[in-house]
Amino acid sequence: xxxxxxxxRIIKGEIPADIIYEDEHCFAIRDIAPKAPTHLLVIPRKPIxxxxxxxxxxxxxLGHLMLTVGEIARQAGVDEAFxxxxxxxxxxxxxxxxxxxHILGNKKFSEDSLGF
Ligand code: 5GP
Numbered sequence: 001x002x003x004x005x006x007x008x009r010i011i012k013g014e015i016p017a018d019i020i021y022e023d024e025h026c027f028a029i030r031d032i033a034p035k036a037p038t039h040l041l042v043i044p045r046k047p048i049x050x051x052x053x054x055x056x057x058x059x060x061x062l063g064h065l066m067l068t069v070g071e072i073a074r075q076a077g078v079d080e081a082f083x084x085x086x087x088x089x090x091x092x093x094x095x096x097x098x099x100x101x102h103i104l105g106n107k108k109f110s111e112d113s114l115g116f
Pocket of ligand 1: 006014017018029030032033034040086087093094095096097
């Protein structure tokens with residue numbers, strides 16, 4: 001059985017997805033079960049399982065992901081108001097153990113809540 005993550009299989013074309021962006025370090029897809037009218041996932045090609053598993057070696061990738069989130073939010077037209085979420089661990093709902101940043105836009109969020 002393959003040990004590749006769902007997201008690695010998506011970027012390899014083994015599982016269909018709406019890939020809206022890709023570069024040498026990361027790619028972005030539309031979430032299959034959107035929690036907001038705009039719900040995108042920005043994913044490093046390197047399958048770092050959780051944010052806490054990143055090391056100093058991943059510093060450039062992590063910086064690149066943050067810059068790319070801004071770029072993708074601009075492209076999606078939500079750059080004036082969007083939320084970025086990273087779930088770290090099953091205890092807060094992480095279901096795919098390949099680091100990813102959720103971009104959530106075109107949705108009204110409560111200012112006093114950090115949830116979806
Ligand atoms: P997590 O809960 O791990 O932070 O987020 C995983 C996300 O991946 C969820 O929002 C879920 O809807 C999304 N997801 C799960 N399977 C697929 C899939 O096959 N394709 C796409 N595009 N998104 C998926």
